[in-house]
Amino acid sequence: MAKIKLSNTKVEQIKAICKEFNNNKGELINVLHKTQGVFGYLPAEVQEVIAEELGVSVAQVYGVVSFYSFFTMVPKGEHPISICMGTACYVRGAEKVLDEFKRILNIQVGQTTPDGKFSLSCLRCVGACGLAPVVMVGEKVYGRVSTDSVKAIIQEYQKEKCS
Amino acid sequence: MQYLSDKSLKKDNNMKNIKVTIDKKEVEVKQGTTILDAAKSVGITIPTLCYLHLKDFNITNRPAGCRICVVEVEGRRNLAPACATECTEGMVINTHNIRVLNARKTVLELILSDHPTDCLICAKSGNCELQTLAHEFGIREIEYQGEQSTYKKDMSPSIIRDVDKCIMCRRCEMMCNEIQTVGALSAVNRGFTSVVAPAFEQDLSCSPCTYCGQCVAVCPTGALTEVDHTNQIIRLLADPTKTVVVQTAPAVRAALGEEFGLKPGTSVTGKMVSALRELGFDYVFDTDFAADLTIMEEGSELLDRIARYLKGDTTVKLPILTSCCPGWVNFFEHQFPDMLDVPSTARSPQQMFGSIAKTYFADKLKIKRQDMVVVSIMPCLAKKFERSREEFSTDGNPDVDFSLSTRELAQLIKQANINFNALPESDYDAPLGESTGAAVIFGASGGVIEAATRTAYEIFTGKTLEKVDFTELRGLESIREATVDFNGTPIKIGIAHGLGNARKLLERVRAGNSGFHAIEIMACPGGCIGGGGQPLHHGDSSILFARQKALYDEDKSKAIRKSHENPYIQKLYKEFLGAPLSEKSHHLLHTHYFDKKKVIEIDE
Numbered sequence: 181m182a183k184i185k186l187s188n189t190k191v192e193q194i195k196a197i198c199k200e201f202n203n204n205k206g207e208l209i210n211v212l213h214k215t216q217g218v219f220g221y222l223p224a225e226v227q228e229v230i231a232e233e234l235g236v237s238v239a240q241v242y243g244v245v246s247f248y249s250f251f252t253m254v255p256k257g258e259h260p261i262s263i264c265m266g267t268a269c270y271v272r273g274a275e276k277v278l279d280e281f282k283r284i285l286n287i288q289v290g291q292t293t294p295d296g297k298f299s300l301s302c303l304r305c306v307g308a309c310g311l312a313p314v315v316m317v318g319e320k321v322y323g324r325v326s327t328d329s330v331k332a333i334i335q336e337y338q339k340e341k342c343s
Numbered sequence: 344m345q346y347l348s349d350k351s352l353k354k355d356n357n358m359k360n361i362k363v364t365i366d367k368k369e370v371e372v373k374q375g376t377t378i379l380d381a382a383k384s385v386g387i388t389i390p391t392l393c394y395l396h397l398k399d400f401n402i403t404n405r406p407a408g409c410r411i412c413v414v415e416v417e418g419r420r421n422l423a424p425a426c427a428t429e430c431t432e433g434m435v436i437n438t439h440n441i442r443v444l445n446a447r448k449t450v451l452e453l454i455l456s457d458h459p460t461d462c463l464i465c466a467k468s469g470n471c472e473l474q475t476l477a478h479e480f481g482i483r484e485i486e487y488q489g490e491q492s493t494y495k496k497d498m499s500p501s502i503i504r505d506v507d508k509c510i511m512c513r514r515c516e517m518m519c520n521e522i523q524t525v526g527a528l529s530a531v532n533r534g535f536t537s538v539v540a541p542a543f544e545q546d547l548s549c550s551p552c553t554y555c556g557q558c559v560a561v562c563p564t565g566a567l568t569e570v571d572h573t574n575q576i577i578r579l580l581a582d583p584t585k586t587v588v589v590q591t592a593p594a595v596r597a598a599l600g601e602e603f604g605l606k607p608g609t610s611v612t613g614k615m616v617s618a619l620r621e622l623g624f625d626y627v628f629d630t631d632f633a634a635d636l637t638i639m640e641e642g643s644e645l646l647d648r649i650a651r652y653l654k655g656d657t658t659v660k661l662p663i664l665t666s667c668c669p670g671w672v673n674f675f676e677h678q679f680p681d682m683l684d685v686p687s688t689a690r691s692p693q694q695m696f697g698s699i700a701k702t703y704f705a706d707k708l709k710i711k712r713q714d715m716v717v718v719s720i721m722p723c724l725a726k727k728f729e730r731s732r733e734e735f736s737t738d739g740n741p742d743v744d745f746s747l748s749t750r751e752l753a754q755l756i757k758q759a760n761i762n763f764n765a766l767p768e769s770d771y772d773a774p775l776g777e778s779t780g781a782a783v784i785f786g787a788s789g790g791v792i793e794a795a796t797r798t799a800y801e802i803f804t805g806k807t808l809e810k811v812d813f814t815e816l817r818g819l820e821s822i823r824e825a826t827v828d829f830n831g832t833p834i835k836i837g838i839a840h841g842l843g844n845a846r847k848l849l850e851r852v853r854a855g856n857s858g859f860h861a862i863e864i865m866a867c868p869g870g871c872i873g874g875g876g877q878p879l880h881h882g883d884s885s886i887l888f889a890r891q892k893a894l895y896d897e898d899k900s901k902a903i904r905k906s907h908e909n910p911y912i913q914k915l916y917k918e919f920l921g922a923p924l925s926e927k928s929h930h931l932l933h934t935h936y937f938d939k940k941k942v943i944e945i946d947e
Contacts, residue, residue, distance in 0.1 A: 237526020
């Protein structure tokens with residue numbers, strides 16, 4: 181685990197979030213949720229501060245972080261890509277779409293490209309089953325995605341950067 | 344039908360009785376009784392795996408996760424886990440019809456489908472609860488073939504985690520978090536990749552683990568075992584250039600016999616000494632000798648602090664906390680680094696012994712410390728870590744070279760083909776083998792402070808103690824308090840065993856209004872008798888009570904029962920150390936503590 185140091189202001193920020201929830205250990209998930217909203221991810225050092233503030237062990241905090249797929253310990257890419265693995269999307273080929281994303285970006289689920297541009301994750305149902313298989317890039321939803329359209333989707337965001 | 348949380352399972356004595364039928368037998372039980380306990384009351388044993396209940400110690404693991412204990416409840420669609428299902432009036436239960444037996448077998452086969460089958464060479468072979476079930480269920484093949492989970496092996500100085508063998512019973516997690524409040528282990532990840540591990544899946548050595556070994560003591564499989572040094576010992580015993588000295592901790596003698604089929608609570612001191620001699624140890628000594636020495640140092644420190652306090656010295660730290668238990672030392676170094684000046688600076692008996700053996704005794708033998716090997720037999724796994732601490736070595740040569748658990752000693756005796764039960768009884772060697780009754784009770788919770796009280800009383804009051812039994816300090820309640828009258832000066836004593844209980848006492852001390860003068864703390868339930876290196880209790884607390892009784896009986900049978908009356912201790916001070924707390928004593932018998940709390944680096 182790469183050891184990164186936290187700045188004092190960041191530590192204070194995390195402490196403030198914990199305080200918002202009265203440093204109540206029962207609010208761990210909410211604290212993690214909000215902290216990830218602020219920092220984008222939950223590195224080990226952030227979890228250590230939260231554990232200390234809420235009076236739970238770091239192991240237990242990590243247990244929760246590693247259990248829920250929503251939480252991540254690596255920074256998300258500039259354009260987080262989520263592939264829906266819900267039943268409808270899955271039966272209409274979501275796995276193949278995912279494999280294509282993995283192949284082109286050369287990363288696994290939960291990872292971020294070395295340039296920090298894209299990260300890959302799976303989610304369960306965005307409520308657009310009629311458009312299955314569904315892919316989300318940031319807040320934008322793409323429907324009826326096929327393996328052939330994957331490249332175009334990625335290029336859309338690579339171009340954006342060039343301009 | 345409902346699942347029970349442990350809180351709701353506390354039986355209320357005012358609750359009415361209810362009638363249930365188990366395997367056609369009518370049973371009357373108190374409301375709130377589980378099917379498992381109700382069945383047990385009429386002699387029906389339902390197999391369990393994840394369930395663990397250590398009666399009278401408030402230790403229960405009941406995740407109802409393994410599903411081995413399922414039974415059929417008539418009128419209910421699904422099978423019910425017996426460990427976590429409460430009996431209700433008129434319930435009709437079948438514990439071994441074909442539906443139940445098939446379900447259990449399937450459950451076990453599924454567990455085994457993701458478990459290594461290298462039982463022959465597993466450290467837990469013959470003492471594994473999973474193996475026993477597979478044997479009892481007559482499993483001859485595992486139908487389910489599929490992926491097997493693999494994890495890296497974690498080797499700490501004391502404990503080996505081989506998580507491939509983990510069945511996610513969560514007993515270790517319960518021990519580490521609820522009982523010990525150490526928080527080194529937690530279930531992490533989800534689904535097939537879930538595993539019990541320290542934070543960020545690092546090794547135990549990077550976690551706040553105290554090496555108390557209570558996770559090992561409850562692990563039903565070979566997932567958690569101790570670091571095994573028996574082979575190194577065998578080699579050293581065969582080396583003619585080495586003088587190999589062994590010391591045995593108090594609690595070992597009360598438990599070792601269990602490994603040879605003797606009744607729990609059988610004291611095997613004499614046989615153990617004979618066995619160690621047969622194994623080829625050059626000198627068989629007793630950690631009890633060093634326990635007496637500990638009392639001299641720790642007791643003097645207590646009296647020194649009390650004397651200064653009574654004179655009005657406001658800087659003096661009271662209460663004094665015992666420091667014999669290495670799990671406890673690790674605990675406060677990690678969790679209470681602001682209180683490092685509160686515990687006694689006295690080293691543990693294991694380390695005092697090593698220190699004296701490699702100076703005083705090596706001098707007597709006219710050999711160099713490098714040619715002496717000190718082996719300790721301990722009921723403990725934290726002792727393995729303690730002996731490896733840098734501060735307990737001179738020029739890279741450790742005071743104690745190896746620490747073996749009670750289980751490892753039993754293994755060594757078996758490997759050497761020694762018929763333990765047929766051995767005659769023999770006595771320890773002199774001079775480091777002589778001890779008093781005060782030392783032998785170190786192995787039970789409350790024993791160290793009772794031993795200290797016997798000596799401190801006589802030194803403080805200048806009077807002879809008529810009644811040496813301080814029964815108010817004995818027992819197995821989690822936290823005990825007692826006031827001992829030192830001829831008009833009331834001395835308030837606290838005792839805790841189990842680190843969660845220690846934490847409660849320590850928080851009172853930190854708050855500054857505890858009023859205690861001295862506190863004894865042992866990391867393991869019951870003290871060393873329930874240590875992480877002892878023969879496995881498999882959830883039977885009567886074994887711990889029997890071991891406790893064995894130690895107090897041995898104390899009673901001793902001619903000398905006060906540490907300061909040990910003639911060899913008196914001789915040691917006269918010939919070598921001078922007096923308790925002397926400069927030499929400080930150098931050889933005392934230590935200092937380190938702040939091991941993990942701090943977050945702040946980058947400005």
